[in-house]
Amino acid sequence: MGINKEDIEKLYEEKKVEAESSGYKLNPDVDFTLGLMEGLLINEKRYGYQSCPCRLASGKIEEDQDIICPCDYRDADVAQYGSCYCGLYVSQEIANGDAQIQPIPERRGENEEHKGVDSSFSSSLSLPVWRCKVCGYLCARQQPPEACPICKAKKEKFERFM
Amino acid sequence: MEWKHVDGEDRGKVNFFALSTCIWCRKTKALLNRLGVDYYYIDVDLVTGDDVDKVRDEMGRWNPMLSFPTIIIDDDKVIIGYREQELKEALGYGDK
Ligand code: SF4
Ligand SMILES: [Zn+2]
Numbered sequence: 001m002g003i004n005k006e007d008i009e010k011l012y013e014e015k016k017v018e019a020e021s022s023g024y025k026l027n028p029d030v031d032f033t034l035g036l037m038e039g040l041l042i043n044e045k046r047y048g049y050q051s052c053p054c055r056l057a058s059g060k061i062e063e064d065q066d067i068i069c070p071c072d073y074r075d076a077d078v079a080q081y082g083s084c085y086c087g088l089y090v091s092q093e094i095a096n097g098d099a100q101i102q103p104i105p106e107r108r109g110e111n112e113e114h115k116g117v118d119s120s121f122s123s124s125l126s127l128p129v130w131r132c133k134v135c136g137y138l139c140a141r142q143q144p145p146e147a148c149p150i151c152k153a154k155k156e157k158f159e160r161f162m
Numbered sequence: 163m164e165w166k167h168v169d170g171e172d173r174g175k176v177n178f179f180a181l182s183t184c185i186w187c188r189k190t191k192a193l194l195n196r197l198g199v200d201y202y203y204i205d206v207d208l209v210t211g212d213d214v215d216k217v218r219d220e221m222g223r224w225n226p227m228l229s230f231p232t233i234i235i236d237d238d239k240v241i242i243g244y245r246e247q248e249l250k251e252a253l254g255y256g257d258k
Contacts, residue, residue, distance in 0.1 A: 032185060035185045036185055038183075039183030039184065039185065042182070042183050043183060044168060053181070053183040053184055053185065054181065054183075054186060054187075054228075054230060055181075055184075055229070056181060056183040056206055056228050059205070073190075073195065086185060087186075094168070103186075103243035103244055103245055104243070105229075105243070106227045106229035108227075109227060115194075147200065161185065
């Protein structure tokens, strides 16, 4: 759909650097991952933002905020299923080839507030806070990250802080 | 609203709601093509105008989450997500 190869590869390199510098892993299947880059670029071209290639966007940015990649559901899906909904971001285990990607049920719309703002102040306070025992990094999310985005310590190095 | 037809072996009525950008839908199309089964698909993200609501309503009857891929066999069995084995079995290609 008129997306050129260089742009796809450029986005791939950007995503890869971004992922690795913040403790995430991209799917090691390069063809698969390039296919997702193409989808992101097609969406950027027609909607003006990189909404999730595997989800139906409304085309209205207010309604699609939660599915702009990386979407609000990435961390929970990587923690629970080993990959994000599309299979772009994967767990260490899958990155190493020790586990396979499985089909993931759609998490969006589980709590009906997804349309628009769901990251309100009160809802973020309801998340547990995790502390990296190596560098002291704190984050509020359902599960600790796969790797600390600051010092790259593994998930196991996190403790529940609040 | 235009369904695209892919000619092949008759294994019942196969209707497939897809997204043109979805990697799992692409894999599903590749699998159906490889099996050589007769099917109809629609890329829901490419639908325009009045058909947008129509296709969402129709798809919503089978899968209210509007998630992809959604495959309906004989207006009865609904397979959501790329589930290779389940899909093959439902189409009678369990051993392929
Ligand atoms: S599911 Fe993966 S690819 Fe899709 S928006 Fe979320 S993080 Fe990006
Ligand atoms: Zn740390």
